[in-house]
Amino acid sequence: MFIDPMLLATAPGPFSDSRYIYEPKIDGHRLLFSQEDARIRLYTRHEVECTNQYPELLAPFDDDILLDGEVACTDPVTGGVDFESVMSRFQTKQDQRIQQLATMSPVTYVVFDILRYKGMDVRKLPLMQRKEILAGISIPNQYFGVIPFVEGAGEALFEQMVSRKLEGMVGKRKNSLYVSRRSPAWQKVINWxxxxxxxxxxxxxxxxxxxxxxxxxxxxxxxxxxxxxxxxxxxxxxxxxxxxxxxxxxxxxxxxxxxxxxxxxxxxxxxxxxxxxxxxxxxx
Known part of the structure; x- marks a missing residue:
């Protein structure tokens, strides 16, 4: 199953607000993970199926699920996020080369939201309730992770992102519902x-x-x-x-x-x- 993802508005600069949580912005590409009737499919934000490109992510959860997140690669030398490597992974179509890259340059799927679980649509639950559901789910292997977040302290988090040369941060309203459009309830601040x-x-x-x-x-x-x-x-x-x-x-x-x-x-x-x-x- 594919659902159009919720997109980010652009904030004029770093901000702190107790009504928001703040997450690191991961420099990869958007990925929706769909498991329906035990069949796994992976989609980009534009509904391009890329299931074959990431064999390390084809590990089943205990129940059917629809997740939203970012898929990224890590540079083995610097330890930083490597955007070019994940783009190379995405563009590779030859099966043998895909298997080689899955070993040489594995991806991590950083999950930040859950849209469906056990056959239920949870998009109308407030963000913090969706986060609680997500925190209680066992991830299937080491290539999955759940994004960390802080409450209220956006400017402090952004300073960390700058010092670590990461892409930026995302601020999200704690009570935001998941909507399939660009929304000011989710705002990005890029570390240009x-x-x-x-x-x-x-x-x-x-x-x-x-x-x-x-x-x-x-x-x-x-x-x-x-x-x-x-x-x-x-x-x-x-x-x-x-x-x-x-x-x-x-x-x-x-x-x-x-x-x-x-x-x-x-x-x-x-x-x-x-x-x-x-x-x-x-x-x-």
Missing amino acids: SYTDVIITGYRKDEFGWLAAVPDESGQLRPAGIVEYVTQAARKEFYSKSRSLKTGEDKKFVYLNPTIRGRVKFRNWYKSGMLRTPVFTEFIL
């Missing part, structure tokens, strides 16, 4: 990183600025494409860039690298590219 970039061009068709950063020798190297830009910044950019064009090809217009800006982003990919860069301001 910031860096300065130089805009070296732009895409012709789909919007995007080519971003570059200096390498160790001071030479510019590509750092990805910035797609999240306000309309006001786009307008200012095009007025600045008209006189800077140095060439073009089928996909891109290239510019004299003089326009500098600041972006916020999730982290650096191992390839040296920015993950999800969001433009914040031009630098004069």
